[in-house]
Amino acid sequence: MSERVLFVDDDPNVLDGIRRQLRNRFSIETANGAAAGLEMFKSNGPFAVVVSDMRMPEMNGARFLAKVNEISPNTVRMVLSGQSDMESTIAAVNEGHIFRFLMKPCEPAKLLEVINAGIDQYRLVNAERHLLENTLNATVKVLVEVLGLINPDAQRRATQIEKYAQTASDALKLPGGWKYHLAAMLSQVGCISLPAVTLAKVYGGQPLSDEEKKLYESHPEVAGKLLGQIPRLEDVAGMVAGQLKAPSKELVGGNAETWKPQVIGAAILWTAVRFDQLVHQGRSAQAAAQQIRQLVPHLPQSITDAMITAPVSAGGHRESRSVTVNNLMVGMILEGEVLSTKGIRLVPKGAEITGSLLGRLRTIASGVGVAEPIPVSVLVRD
Numbered sequence: 001m002s003e004r005v006l007f008v009d010d011d012p013n014v015l016d017g018i019r020r021q022l023r024n025r026f027s028i029e030t031a032n033g034a035a036a037g038l039e040m041f042k043s044n045g046p047f048a049v050v051v052s053d054m055r056m057p058e059m060n061g062a063r064f065l066a067k068v069n070e071i072s073p074n075t076v077r078m079v080l081s082g083q084s085d086m087e088s089t090i091a092a093v094n095e096g097h098i099f100r101f102l103m104k105p106c107e108p109a110k111l112l113e114v115i116n117a118g119i120d121q122y123r124l125v126n127a128e129r130h131l132l133e134n135t136l137n138a139t140v141k142v143l144v145e146v147l148g149l150i151n152p153d154a155q156r157r158a159t160q161i162e163k164y165a166q167t168a169s170d171a172l173k174l175p176g177g178w179k180y181h182l183a184a185m186l187s188q189v190g191c192i193s194l195p196a197v198t199l200a201k202v203y204g205g206q207p208l209s210d211e212e213k214k215l216y217e218s219h220p221e222v223a224g225k226l227l228g229q230i231p232r233l234e235d236v237a238g239m240v241a242g243q244l245k246a247p248s249k250e251l252v253g254g255n256a257e258t259w260k261p262q263v264i265g266a267a268i269l270w271t272a273v274r275f276d277q278l279v280h281q282g283r284s285a286q287a288a289a290q291q292i293r294q295l296v297p298h299l300p301q302s303i304t305d306a307m308i309t310a311p312v313s314a315g316g317h318r319e320s321r322s323v324t325v326n327n328l329m330v331g332m333i334l335e336g337e338v339l340s341t342k343g344i345r346l347v348p349k350g351a352e353i354t355g356s357l358l359g360r361l362r363t364i365a366s367g368v369g370v371a372e373p374i375p376v377s378v379l380v381r382d
Contacts, residue, residue, distance in 0.1 A: 003048035003119050004029055008037035008064065009080075010056040021108050026115060034059035038067060046072050049118040051102075054081035069097055074125055076118040080104060132232065133178060140185050145356060147192055152350035153199045154191035156333065157276060159352060161187050164272035168306035176235075176261060183239035183265050184272065186227060190219030190240075196350075205281045220244050235261045242266030243273055249298040268303060275307045319380050322373035325365040330355055332376040341369035 004027040007018050015030040022028050029044065031037035034056050041047070050068055054061035065077045078100045099121060100114050148155030165184035169177050191199060198212045208216065224241025227233050239262055247267040259267070271292060278288035289304040320335060330353055338347040338361065346364060347357065353376070364370055 003027070003122060005049045005051065005115055005119075006031060006037065006040055006047040007051050007080075008034060008056075008061075009053040011053070014053070018111075022112070022115070025112060026119075033057070034061070034064035037064060038071075041068065041072055041075075045075075047075050048122040049076045049078065049115055051078045051080050051115070054079055065098065074122065074129065076122045076125075078102065078114065078118060080106060136182065136232070137178075140182055141356075143189060144185055145354060147189060148351050148354070148357070149348065150192055151188075151194065151196065151199070152334070152348055152352065153196060153203065154188040154194070156350065156352045157199075157203065158185060158188040160276045161269070161272045164275055164307050164310045165268050167310040168268045168272070168303050171306040171309070172264075172302060174261075174264065179235050179261060180239070180265050180268060182233070183236045183269060186223065186236065187240055187243055187269055187273070188219070188223075189226065190221070190223030191216075194219060203277060203280050205277065217244060235265065238262035239265030239269055243269035246270060246296055247299055267299065271299065271303050271307060275304070318377040320375065320377050322375055324372045325361055325370050325374065328353055328358055328361065328374065328376070329378070330358060332378055335375040335377055338374055339371040340364065341371055343371075346370065 005022075006029045007015060008031045009015050009018075010033045012032060015032065019028055019030060029040060029047070031040045034052075035058065037050070037052065050065070052061040052064055056064070061079055061081065065079070068075060068077055076099045077097065079098055080102045082104045099118055102111065102114060144155060144158060147158065162181065162184035165180055166177075169180035174180060194215060198208070198216060200206075201208055201212065202216055220241050220243050224237045226237075227240060228237035230237075242262065243266060245266065247263075247270060274292055274295075275285075275288050278291060279285060283291070285308045289308050292304055293299065293301065318333070323332075332353045334347060334349055334351050334353070337345050337349050340346055346361070351357070361370060
């Protein structure tokens, strides 16, 4: 059985007894007290089930399990307590979302039964979580591809921003990394109705009219409101909505790891958006990072350093080529429209070739046919 169970008690004799009873049934870890238990989660987690005593010095079981709920919400939490601890046990149930409450002394058969039930619950919760995350990722992928068909420049920029943001969140070892990934992928959804000429001016650093500036600066709020209606995407919506606001010193003081998800997510997106724009205008990755640090000196350098190491920051240039459908590759940028052999527009100029788009074009090519050659640009590393 791969799932691990953590027992926390301040009595070493109790922990020794539990190890003897259950070591052949489960993968058991023990911690002598609440502080040691929290350290186990940080250094050796996650655990499927945690079983805690109630009466422990320095930190009782109620407070311990409430903290476990914060740092590892998917772990199934249980209490093993004596009759005299009822008041604090009720607090633990209310604050720590307890799955089961066991009275001391607990028969081995009963303990075995309850831990098995806890592991089943852990598997169920994680299966549902994986299903939701896979569904969300698939939905996001469709949205991004629709954006690419309608506004290929916005989709291409979202792809670049996602790579920068993913590198930054990985470098900072932020929990809930999927949120930052989705926020970056969806960062340009609000641009779906913006004129292509306006986005071209933005990306090229050209001046905007008052109307164009107002329209462009509204896109994060538009996307944030749309995403805020989707369950579990509240943090993502906040990150997207704040992507054009330079991080203030009051919000980003201290270590980035201590910030709230919406704050650090918006800061990462703001940095990625500006970094991408500067690189697109011809600056090197190092020069872009230096300019951002001069503009916002209180921004943690770890964020801009991560941008430099992102895959899209590698030196290179784009070359124009003409290819057949069979020679199209993921990552190529269309330099002209893709038409059917009957002249019907299939994909607009500027779209990036994705895996699903490539599959659709090959299907169409084997049916009604696709006009060839297809003009594209490819990234050539220096």
